[in-house]
Amino acid sequence: MSVRDQLLKKAAKSLKKEIESASGNEIFIRAQLNDKNIIDSFEVLARGNSYSAPAVINNIMAGEMIIHNHPSGDLTPSAADIRLASKMAAREVGFAIIDNKAEDIYVVVEPGKKEKSKVLPKEKILNLFKAEGKLSKELERFSERKEQLSAAEKIIDSFNNHQFDFIEAGTGTGKSFAYLIPALFYNNINKSRIVVSTNTINLQEQLINKDLVTLARILDFDFKAVLVKGRNNYLCLRKYKNFKNNFENGEIEIEKELFSELQEWKEESKSGEKSEINFQIKSSIWNKIAAESDLCLNTVCPFFKACYFMQARKKVYKADILIVNHHLLLSDARLKEDTGSVDRGILPNFNHLIIDEAHNIGDIATEHLGHPLYKPLLDKWLKSLSGEKNSLISEIREDIAFYLDSDQARLRKVLDAKVIPASQKINDLIPQYFNELKTIVNNYQKRKITVDQKLKSTSKWQEFKTTAENLAGYLKNIAGFLQIIYDNLYLDIDDNTDENEMKITSSINRCHTLIERIEFNLKAEDEDYVYWLESSFYRGSEQLVQKSVPIDSGKFLPELLWSKLSNIIFTSATITAAGSFEYFYRSTGIKKAEELKLESPFDYSKQAELLIPLNFPEPGADIFLKELVKNLYEIIINSGGSTLVLFTSYRMLNYSYNNLKDKVEKKGIRILSQSELSRNYIMKEFRASYNTVIFGTSSFWEGVDLPGDLLKFLVMVKLPFPVPGQPLYKAKEDLLKKEGLNPFYNLALPEAVIRFRQGFGRLIRSRKDHGLIILFDRRVVSRSYGKSFLKSLPEGCPVNEVNLETIKQKILDNGAGIDEK
Known part of the structure; x- marks a missing residue:
């Protein structure tokens, strides 16, 4: 395309000048076109190096065009160019490549119709x-x-x-x-x-x-307006019919009372949403009747017209x-x-x-x-394949006898001599896989272990690697054998409502997902990711999880x-x-x-005050916890309740709770501890009861709204710095160091300040609220970085260093306290 009478007709000289000013490197341009599709004006959004430039595409509108140069003179679009051009095409934005002299142009995507918003x-x-x-x-x-x-x-x-x-x-x-x-x-x-x-x-x-x-x-x-919920939040009528039949045939172990409650709810529900259920139901039961995308028959489902999810989806699209x-x-x-x-x-x-x-x-x-892998994920897939009375394998066996007039023996052999032995081998390998990971974690005596070259070179990891490769190999075999059965048994079936056809496709796809996760976490090679092993407790038992997440999600x-x-x-x-x-x-x-x-429009000069105890040990001191418990007791007794205590770790929370529970209960005050009770239960009890105190960590630093007299006193035990040494945090630190940045000032401090501000915001929720914030971490005034926290406080909020007696008096002045009689 000649620039003299086409797209670049008016802009060629200016574009060439901009490229020259960038030393011939790539530039990224946003161009506006006139009615004749000639560039009318443009702006340079970014400049890069000899082979790339940042793609800054925030404000680009339909009918406009992205243009960048290839300094090499080869205008063939790269894979990255094609990906970006595809995304822009969806927004009706054009995409083109020019040479450094602005003499040649290659239009990858034509611009769409320019829309003028009102x-x-x-x-x-x-x-x-x-x-x-x-x-x-x-x-x-x-x-x-x-x-x-x-x-x-x-x-x-x-x-x-x-x-x-x-x-x-x-x-x-x-x-x-x-x-x-x-x-x-x-x-x-x-x-x-x-x-x-x-x-x-x-x-x-x-x-x-x-x-x-x-x-x-x-x-x-x-x-x-519609509140959108994921598919799994809705009852699947087809799955429920099968669930009911299996219950009546004695093929599902579930209490009759629970089934009756489910049946009654199903008959009365208009939305089919799980949130409507007002009785306890385990996730394992709900998953048997919940809608799933890869098990959906869509328009050919006999329940399509009555489908709760499809009805909700119609509302979403309107x-x-x-x-x-x-x-x-x-x-x-x-x-x-x-x-x-x-x-x-x-x-x-x-x-x-x-x-x-x-x-x-x-x-x-x-x-x-991320790409997490944990035992229940593998167990669930295997159970659906071969571990239940109505498992996929048993249903495939019935279909072989029903559908095939010939070649039954060959497919039965694939099922009995290939699929079943492979599934039995997988059943043995799954616990071995996670037990070997558990051994690795126990050897390091930590809850979280980073998977790096040092760990991968150990004999324990090499032993685990063999098990992992075997597990992935058998999963690949299963996927292959299931594909053979699918191709011979279901591929030519005209009935589009065949559930087993859908189930085998779902099982194959989920099997491939498991293989990808095993291999991704085993290789642990992607430099954009951090990999680690984590030992945690799930429903009362220890669970080992392989985790891998991007170090910088912003990328x-x-x-x-x-x-x-x-x-x-x-x-x-x-x-x-x-x-x-x-x-x-x-x-x-x-x-x-x-x-x-x-x-904030609130008047913090009159509504709140931050108190920092004088002569209090810093968090690193041996006597910090002991002094904390002593001071917390005095504060709780004088407050009489209406208090939220925010901790930064369960260790500190448990220590304080165990040393205070009995003493404060004798004074008629109840501590609601996050280590003992669920967040929802704590919030419900706190709103309904007097003389209660919350001990919370993690989730209680934000999203808690207790206006008025419900909450008068907020205690923050420590500044909420991220825990050093954690795999993800350590990887972020290393990335910042590579970029020549200070990890403390570019990661730890901003994270802590934002978290601190969230915690601080729990107290004053309306113009009528009044209260005190007590911070036991003196680093906010003793360390230079403490200014960052104090600068983040709402404008006008008083900050005072006081002794414990003054704190007690201020609490009493705020109308708190319990009747010592």
């Missing part, structure tokens, strides 16, 4: 948030907040300009309305679906059952706004990536995403991109998800560390975004 009416929307607006008339405790108005205005701009935005909005800002209202307006005028992703169920339920219900009354247009959680969002992205099709995902196609509680997205992505997220969208709003009360978004950029892999940081 602009949001900023003033009309912002008026809703003002004192005289509709929100004030609908919400009982409404007050106009400049922070909420600023957040809403930024979000309006984000939709209008198709930006990526980082918005930190302190507790009480009202950020859910600040993003929901512009999102609903944008959907109404542009008919563009919006997805909102959260981390916690509490926020999902607030959005769908409270906030969106309120907005349905306020807004002068209709909209449909919805204007979808509420999801981060796990489902990432599962959808990975499924679309693995299958190469947007139609195979959990969610319909979308281009606008709001991520609330965004500070968790990096950690959840790390989990989703994978742009290609997995961000590159497919033109507009994303990330928001949370805690995105920054010491006022900087730098850590969040790294964890998401995003190179460019608009930023907004808003303080």
